[in-house]
Amino acid sequence: MTADVATRGTTGAPAARRVPTWARALLWVVLVALAYLLPSLLGGSDRIYTTVVLVAIFAIMSYGVDVVLSYLGEVSLGHTLFWAAGAYTTAILAVRSGWTPIPALLASIVVTVLLALLLGLATLRTREFVFSLVTYAAAIIGLTVVQNTQALGGSDGVVGVPLLELPAFGGTYVARTNAELWPIALVCLVLVVLLVARFRRSRLGTTALMAQMNGELSTAMGVDVRRTRMLVFVLSAPITALAGWLYAYQRSYVSPDLLSPTFLLFMLTAVILPGRRLLLGPLVGALLLTSQQQLASLGGDADKIVLGGVLAVVLLASPTGLVGIWHGLVRRVRGSRR
Amino acid sequence: MILAALVNGLALGAGYALLAVGWTVLLGAARLVNFAHGQLYMLGAFVTWFAISRFGLPYGVAVPVALVVVAVLGVVLQLLMTRMTLDQNIVNLMLVTLAFGYLLQGGAALLFGGDPQTIDSPLQQQDLALGAARFTGQDVLIVVLALAFYALTFVVLGRTDLGRMVRGVAEDPKLAQLYGIDAARVYLAVFVFSAVCAALAGAVVGPRSPILTSMGFEEVIVTFLVVVLAGVGNLVGGLVVAIGLGLFTAFFGTFFPPAYSTAAAFVVLLVVLVVRPQGLAARR
Numbered sequence A: 001m002t003a004d005v006a007t008r009g010t011t012g013a014p015a016a017r018r019v020p021t022w023a024r025a026l027l028w029v030v031l032v033a034l035a036y037l038l039p040s041l042l043g044g045s046d047r048i049y050t051t052v053v054l055v056a057i058f059a060i061m062s063y064g065v066d067v068v069l070s071y072l073g074e075v076s077l078g079h080t081l082f083w084a085a086g087a088y089t090t091a092i093l094a095v096r097s098g099w100t101p102i103p104a105l106l107a108s109i110v111v112t113v114l115l116a117l118l119l120g121l122a123t124l125r126t127r128e129f130v131f132s133l134v135t136y137a138a139a140i141i142g143l144t145v146v147q148n149t150q151a152l153g154g155s156d157g158v159v160g161v162p163l164l165e166l167p168a169f170g171g172t173y174v175a176r177t178n179a180e181l182w183p184i185a186l187v188c189l190v191l192v193v194l195l196v197a198r199f200r201r202s203r204l205g206t207t208a209l210m211a212q213m214n215g216e217l218s219t220a221m222g223v224d225v226r227r228t229r230m231l232v233f234v235l236s237a238p239i240t241a242l243a244g245w246l247y248a249y250q251r252s253y254v255s256p257d258l259l260s261p262t263f264l265l266f267m268l269t270a271v272i273l274p275g276r277r278l279l280l281g282p283l284v285g286a287l288l289l290t291s292q293q294q295l296a297s298l299g300g301d302a303d304k305i306v307l308g309g310v311l312a313v314v315l316l317a318s319p320t321g322l323v324g325i326w327h328g329l330v331r332r333v334r335g336s337r338r
Numbered sequence B: 001m002i003l004a005a006l007v008n009g010l011a012l013g014a015g016y017a018l019l020a021v022g023w024t025v026l027l028g029a030a031r032l033v034n035f036a037h038g039q040l041y042m043l044g045a046f047v048t049w050f051a052i053s054r055f056g057l058p059y060g061v062a063v064p065v066a067l068v069v070v071a072v073l074g075v076v077l078q079l080l081m082t083r084m085t086l087d088q089n090i091v092n093l094m095l096v097t098l099a100f101g102y103l104l105q106g107g108a109a110l111l112f113g114g115d116p117q118t119i120d121s122p123l124q125q126q127d128l129a130l131g132a133a134r135f136t137g138q139d140v141l142i143v144v145l146a147l148a149f150y151a152l153t154f155v156v157l158g159r160t161d162l163g164r165m166v167r168g169v170a171e172d173p174k175l176a177q178l179y180g181i182d183a184a185r186v187y188l189a190v191f192v193f194s195a196v197c198a199a200l201a202g203a204v205v206g207p208r209s210p211i212l213t214s215m216g217f218e219e220v221i222v223t224f225l226v227v228v229l230a231g232v233g234n235l236v237g238g239l240v241v242a243i244g245l246g247l248f249t250a251f252f253g254t255f256f257p258p259a260y261s262t263a264a265a266f267v268v269l270l271v272v273l274v275v276r277p278q279g280l281a282a283r284r
Helices: A002-011 A023-041 A045-070 A078-096 A101-122 A128-148 A178-201 A201-213 A214-221 A223-249 A261-272 A281-295 A298-319 A321-337 B002-030 B039-057 B061-089 B090-112 B137-159 B161-171 B171-179 B183-208 B217-230 B235-255 B258-275
Strands: A164-168 A171-175 B127-130 B132-137
Touching: A023 B217, A045 A078, A045 A201, A045 A223, A045 A281, A078 A101, A078 A128, A078 A261, A101 A128, A101 A164, A101 A223, A101 A298, A101 B258, A128 B217, A128 B258, A164 A178, A171 A281, A178 A201, A178 A214, A178 A223, A178 A298, A201 A223, A214 A223, A223 B002, A223 B039, A261 A298, A261 B090, A281 A298, A281 B002, A298 B061, A298 B090, A321 B258, B002 B039, B002 B127, B002 B132, B002 B161, B002 B183, B002 B217, B002 B235, B039 B061, B039 B090, B039 B183, B061 B090, B061 B127, B061 B183, B132 B137, B137 B161, B137 B183, B137 B258, B161 B171, B161 B183, B183 B235, B183 B258, B217 B235, B217 B258, B235 B258
Parallel strands: none
Antiparallel strands: A164 A171, B127 B132
């Protein structure tokens, strides 16, 4: 059902442009309402609620990579660092210092922005692939450091993250189950999609796209490519950290596996599988991958083969993703009619 | 203690050098960033172990078997990527090699199991000593092989027609093709060479410690460190930086927790990137 929602949102985009703004806004509201009701329409079991909450969290996580990969055209392999930094900052502050969720989120954002600034500044003057190498190295080394640092919980991680409690009208809203976490996850997801939609239309978004298409031309037109890269990278980090914040509460513990290549491959595949530069692409990708892992898992190692295999096959067969295959089919059908 | 660290660092560094030599040529010639390099190293070690423990082959025969297996795998991978390499689509090349690495890791875990294994090499039992420093015949083998491979690569790249073809394609693939050089075949040769170097490193460094199918990520980071610190495509610089990195790791491990040694080397890299983005050894 959400897949239906998402594909309508993406392939219907040119058609939607002719629709007046109020009708489009109404359409989006209906879609969000449908998404909210979706798990109860599917039976409302705990498994369904777990899956939809994870889809929302992993989609938000992937949007961070999407901003860099789709619009800047650079491969950040360090976003697991921001994902883990968001989750770890939250868990440590909540467990050891008793911080409430909102201040913990703000602290997570500050920490990830600082990390992104550090990585971005170090790679500012380097060639394109060095950026990927350095971000990848940062993530893998982050894994070793976290595993061996007792202050960060070592290989056990940090356990006992309290329940997510948010101030609400007339008291507090406590998310005790995945069903109660779902509205919060959905709100976060909608906010992130709105942010990315805003970014796509912003000056920074268009500049990033121009720098990707033709770096020399954009330099000639007065665009500071390095500054653009830096800004987009720093913007993308807190998006992924927000997902980490949610995940710490959802799982109630954090461990070094957050930095494992599994999540890295997940983020990249979620963006590339549907096709890059689609507003709802990462959501569709996260939905497909999470559904496989939650509802049709083949076991840890076989799931690795599925994830790596999906990414490799898409890149080799149709680098533009499922949308590319769809366009190819449409063209073939139209061609045969003539 | 200092002498022990020096000898250990030399063996470590020679292993790093062997790991990085193929990548240096690959990145220089094909502008191909191979993220599956660490998994090829892992496969080199595991196929060697498999040939010894399952088929009872002696170590000296198992290593060439592993090299052939990984070379065949290298041919398959590069044939899949040929069009991407010719298009010089670096973003997709990085992503697809990352996917290959993950795929190989999952496959190896299914095939070889999740337990740590040891490669039984007769040279590992051969204890040698130089003053207070103890080392094994395996360490000597690693150093000799690393030096031999660097010398071979240096001569082939600099003095032969094959080397001229590789350098021509590296300089300008389209122009090289106009001169009748088949760029796709050069890319294939360079990729297979790089894969075999990684597998050899795995097969000879593997016996020093227990091996796991999950290894390979640290190794690919070490390769990056060597290649980026030396300056892309700089062969001699690569050898010097690799040995230097081995010594750094060994000395760091004597005074601090060894788990942080790669992290410390990474901090050095970040500083170098800010001060000299083109690498330590690069001219310009």
